[in-house]
Amino acid sequence: MFSQSLVLARADLTITPRLRRQLGDWLQEDLGRGDLTTPALQGRQGQAHWVAKADGVFCGGVLVEPLLRELQPPNGGCNLHVLVADGALVKAGDRLLELEGPAPLLVALERTALNLAMRLSGIASATATLVAMLEGTGVALADTRKTTPGLRELEKYAVRCGGGINHRMGLDDAAMLKENHLAWAGSVEAAIALVRAQAPWPVRVIVEAETSDEAHAAVAAGADGVLLDEFTPQALITLVPQLRQQALERSAAGSVLLEASGIQPSDLGAYAATGIDLISTSAPVTRSSWLDLSMRFRGQPLV
Numbered sequence: 001m002f003s004q005s006l007v008l009a010r011a012d013l014t015i016t017p018r019l020r021r022q023l024g025d026w027l028q029e030d031l032g033r034g035d036l037t038t039p040a041l042q043g044r045q046g047q048a049h050w051v052a053k054a055d056g057v058f059c060g061g062v063l064v065e066p067l068l069r070e071l072q073p074p075n076g077g078c079n080l081h082v083l084v085a086d087g088a089l090v091k092a093g094d095r096l097l098e099l100e101g102p103a104p105l106l107v108a109l110e111r112t113a114l115n116l117a118m119r120l121s122g123i124a125s126a127t128a129t130l131v132a133m134l135e136g137t138g139v140a141l142a143d144t145r146k147t148t149p150g151l152r153e154l155e156k157y158a159v160r161c162g163g164g165i166n167h168r169m170g171l172d173d174a175a176m177l178k179e180n181h182l183a184w185a186g187s188v189e190a191a192i193a194l195v196r197a198q199a200p201w202p203v204r205v206i207v208e209a210e211t212s213d214e215a216h217a218a219v220a221a222g223a224d225g226v227l228l229d230e231f232t233p234q235a236l237i238t239l240v241p242q243l244r245q246q247a248l249e250r251s252a253a254g255s256v257l258l259e260a261s262g263i264q265p266s267d268l269g270a271y272a273a274t275g276i277d278l279i280s281t282s283a284p285v286t287r288s289s290w291l292d293l294s295m296r297f298r299g300q301p302l303v
Contacts (some may be wrong), residue, residue, distance in 0.1 A: 001193035011160035015066045024070040026112050038104045046103035050096040053292035055123035058090045060117025061097055061159040067113050077101050087161035110295045118290035122160040126288035127162025130265055137272040142167040146282035155285050167280055174204040188217040212239050219246045219256055232263035
């Protein structure tokens with residue numbers, strides 16, 4: 001179920017030069033040496049619109065204009081009217097956007113634009129379902145680095161459109177010390193010290209803890225966050241207040257972000273009740289289905 005109070009057009013996407021190049025590459029993947037149906041369309045104008053064929057959260061409309069520019073700058077004489085903002089709830093049958101322009105351009109745009117929008121709308125819709133389960137708890141839902149290579153920026157944008165927040169965009173955003181780091185460094189304390197010694201001062205250090213001892217060691221060593229991986233809700237009900245008290249005793253600020261991961265989406269409510277700050281999951285990206293969208297045409301036949 002989606003919550004109107006949570007699912008809003010709250011996300012922005014910057015169309016960077018790198019993203020423009022990617023859009024051009026994706027169009028070229030489909031066009032190849034050129035659309036062989038173009039002679040049947042040459043000289044004709046067409047109208048088209050997108051329609052939702054299922055309920056969900058729309059995402060991807062923001063990509064249509066830059067895709068048009070990649071096909072034939074500026075826009076190739078095509079007029080675009082976006083009717084529904086990214087992040088908005090849609091119902092089956094809703095019209096999402098309208099296009100008018102040269103028929104070959106509309107046909108060239110169709111598959112790449114729809115594929116991206118259906119993928120991103122599916123992620124946004126799946127995210128919104130989980131966010132609705134956390135409504136009123138104060139617990140945020142975050143994504144992970146389990147994203148499709150080449151699509152990370154867009155998939156994480158889709159998570160934001162669904163009401164979630166982004167975890168690390170990449171390895172250079174924050175230092176997350178996992179089981180292998182702790183083993184190779186020798187201890188939680190040593191791993192944190194080695195990272196702190198060389199990282200720029202604003203860098204946050206997060207420790208992924210698989211046991212309560214590792215979690216306590218991370219707080220004692222001054223970690224900014226502790227990711228509690230695959231703990232049961234029952235274990236966290238006891239552990240979370242202990243860690244908060246430990247952080248308070250260590251520092252007057254007493255600030256440590258506690259995150260749960262490795263959980264089943266059906267258990268979100270139980271985990272939210274433990275007093276955790278954040279729940280991270282890859283499910284909206286790895287388990288979501290595309291939201292079915294269609295592009296429908298109305299052309300002007302040859303006389």
